[in-house]
Amino acid sequence: MSAYEHAEHIHAPPTTFFYKYVWSTDHKVIAKQYLFTAFFFLALGGLLAMVIRWQLAYPFEPLPLIGSLLKNTFVFDSAGSVRPEGFNQLVTMHGTIMIFFVIIPILVGAFGNFLIPLHVGARDVAFPILNALSYWLFLPAGVILFASFFVHEGPAAAGWTAYPPLSDLGPAATPGSGTGQVLWLVAIFLLGFSSILGGLNFLTTIIKMRAPGLTWSRLPLVTWAQFVTAIFQTLATPVLASATVMLLSDKLLGTSLFLPAGIHLTGDEPVAATGGGHPLLWQHIFWFYSHPAVYILILPGMGIASDLIATFARKPIFGYTAMVTSLVGIMGLGFIVWGHHMFMSGMSPAVGMAFMTSTMLIALPSGVKVFNWLGTLWNSSIRFTVPMLHALSFVALFIIGGLSGIYMAATPVDIFIHDTYYIVAHFHYVVFGGTLFAVFGGLTFWFPKMFGREMNRKWGFVHWLLTFVGFNAAFFPMHFLGEAGHMRRISTPTEYDFLGHLQPMNEWISWSAFLLGAAQLIFLVNFFGSMGKGRKSEANPWKSNTLEWSTASPVPFHNFDRIPTVYRGPYEYSSSAADGRGDWAPQDAPPDGRGHPAAH
Amino acid sequence: MKKPGCRALAAAAAAGVFLTGCTDMGWLPPNLNGAYGDTVDELYYKIMVVVAVTFFLTEGLLIYSIVRFRAASGRRAIYSHGSKKTELLWSIVPGFILLWLALVQKDAWFHIKSEFPKESEAVAVQVMPEQFAWNFRYPGADGAFGTEDDLLELNNLHVPVGKNVVTRMSSKDVIHSFFIPLLRVKQDVLPGMMTRAWFRADKIAVWNLKTHKIEYLTLADFDARKVAFPASTDRAGFVGPRYGVRNAATGVFIPNDQPGGKRKNGARDIDYEPPRDKEGGTAVGKKIPIAHRGKIEDRPWEEAEYVHHPLDLACAELCGLQHYRMRGMVWVEPEYLFRNWLEERERSRAQYLEEYGESPFLAAPKWQKVWDGIHAEYNGAFR
Structure with a gap:
């Protein structure tokens, strides 16, 4: 028994409804x-x-x-x-x-x-x-x-x-x-x-x-x-x-x-x-x-996508150290780019220039992550599960969201596209196309750990397909709206002559958005339906390496029967360490090759 | 290029450049700003080339990998943690490209936002937006702001073609944004501080009475044509712009106050109607002011080929419940028409002064008191 286990103090699970579901201190609840x-x-x-x-x-x-x-x-x-x-x-x-x-x-x-x-x-x-x-x-x-x-x-x-x-x-x-x-x-x-x-x-x-x-x-x-x-x-x-x-x-x-001083709304006198x-x-x-x-x-979404891609490509993450360095790089630069939201605010142009340079540079670590995901897929063996489809969509759509950000970083170009639908397209490609796809992938992936059951794969596929199609049909044309100068927060673009010809596109975007919205009902029905009626899951249905897959599904109150000891990195797929076990090597499986309980 | 990888790379890059051209389907609106509009658009396309190459390269690799490395029986992924050389390559090359992209923006950015033309040699206008209108102030004959001969205009900004215009702006209430899409001008306008913008409109917007389309004419083309004016301006002329639905096949226009004159999606066509007589019918042969070869003459309206048409001025910043209605009009016109308009405004100001004993501009609009109370120091700079 390790010193770690000696020190720990395991609580009994709560028994009353209030402490179990309302004022619960269990991280899973x-x-x-x-x-x-x-x-x-x-x-x-x-x-x-x-x-x-x-x-x-x-x-x-x-x-x-x-x-x-x-x-x-x-x-x-x-x-x-x-x-x-x-x-x-x-x-x-x-x-x-x-x-x-x-x-x-x-x-x-x-x-x-x-x-x-x-x-x-x-x-x-x-x-x-x-x-x-x-x-x-x-x-x-x-x-x-x-x-x-x-x-x-x-x-x-x-x-x-x-x-x-x-x-x-x-x-x-x-x-x-x-x-x-x-x-x-x-x-x-x-x-x-x-x-x-x-x-x-x-x-x-x-x-x-x-x-x-x-x-x-x-x-x-x-x-x-x-x-x-x-x-x-x-x-x-x-x-x-x-x-x-x-x-x-x-x-x-x-x-x-x-x-x-001197703000006038209505009346002769300034606002008090x-x-x-x-x-x-x-x-x-x-x-x-x-x-x-x-x-x-976006960062947690990137993390989720990394885990899913490595798991379903059955291959270690390409350049783990570079991936971590990129995260830290994004953090460092993330604190000195805020001014790019204010290029048109009246801020000094010299300050704008500094923010433009830092904003251009922050694209670099994001780019490195994309390249490393592609490197991970190279020479891999891809399983097209529903979580993986979402993870691959994340990469494909994040590329678009990331690249469109470069336009906004460029101050002279931003003069035209600032506060237009170009911005709306950009951040929806990052936050919906990126993050929400990672969320859907992650929820489907860890659903067995959360509820001990699997989500329905057929309906999961239908949801992914409709979401991918609906999302792109709704948000990609917004780049064109932005390029045409369509302001982002007007309720009635038809007031303006220069926007008049874009109205059929607005209609198309809206109907695509309705499709996208309707597709999410499928997800919700699948999610809540599978909580009660989904197929019961084994401990490690995806043959994944990280520690959560070494314990039961759903995860018990105390998480692990014994605090695990970790012997290797999280993405040792298709390695020699996996011999005799398939193509994965759980982080807590001893290096002598003995089997792992969750593998059976 | 012996390796297939290099060939694929080159092919993707070429496809990127080619498709970049294809994807520019004219979404950018026409660019009339001769001072720096082209620079803005060129930088946009420069970025588009870099973005398109990267897009097709990365998405191409993604699709290729998905197809090529899909799971199959007997296939096992190749165990690898990556390659330091590759990682260095795809960190350093994009890093330099991004830095280059930042550097090529520098000159244009400072040119647009810092290198303002001398105001004494430009047309200077003070702009004070409010919920929900645009106020413009011209310096009048004495060339100074804050004096009795200042000229005020609501929602209509008149600027001479081919001449630099400098706007000094401050908001009366909340934050607005001075946005003229066809001139590539955008600048937030805040209360309590002054921001500036400048531009030079090199083309004039007109409505072609035959094709029913907006066109943009150079000064020489404008002078060679016969251009009438909308009756909504100070000059009598064509009724409009009116909005409704035009039948693409027959060309028949139905105004939006008549049945069939509205589409459900709100898209609307533009039309100008000939001058009307007292009974409301078309005033056949009625003479109206028409600009031709550098002067305005009264001619039968049937001679007109075009009607002078304004550019849209919009507020790009959420500014309250009628934000969507912050539409102003920018009238780009030849210098002689601009001077003519200023004289007309001066005449009407003098007439008001004579009739009511006070200037309509100094007495009425509160915004002028605001500006001169807070920003008086900005008036002097124009002298």
């Missing part, structure tokens, strides 16, 4: 809490996107069914058509929900929680109670944001970036800039705390709780990605939290941190309580967090 909450918001954010697309395809035409059900609300007028102010609120809430309440909670809250302790061979995270607290800060944040749909004048309407003065001046500036915006800020503040606590927890767990033999160079890339993401969360999120407090102070305490502040201050603070947040949105 907390992961599922994040996941199911994020599913709710994914459905909500997706529905908002559908309404947005309806308006863009058929401006101010009544929305069938939903429009008549929700007429005379902040979104719809008495005819069931989208109101202009409602459109701004839809866009704001879609972005906010998808970024803060879907992607980050799934990637970090669900995958991070579920995988990190299993990947490091621990029984839980370092601070289980803090972990529960993270979720219980996240949930009220979601409830508060959701509640903002029901307040007078509806939710926030200043975009997910909440630029002052629009977000600062109250309803006189725009409906939703009053109570809705305050609730938005409180929700983001709480979410920020949840994120900081989660980041600290993960950092401590990975640094201090790795199983014997699990050196840094033997960590799965998904855990490395979570490690780097946790650094981002810990260092960047406090800046966002501060920004929200500052804006709340403007709105509730009468300060004017973001408001210069302005002066001394500057709207660009918010942009700097906001993007100092939110550009790293873009990497929080």
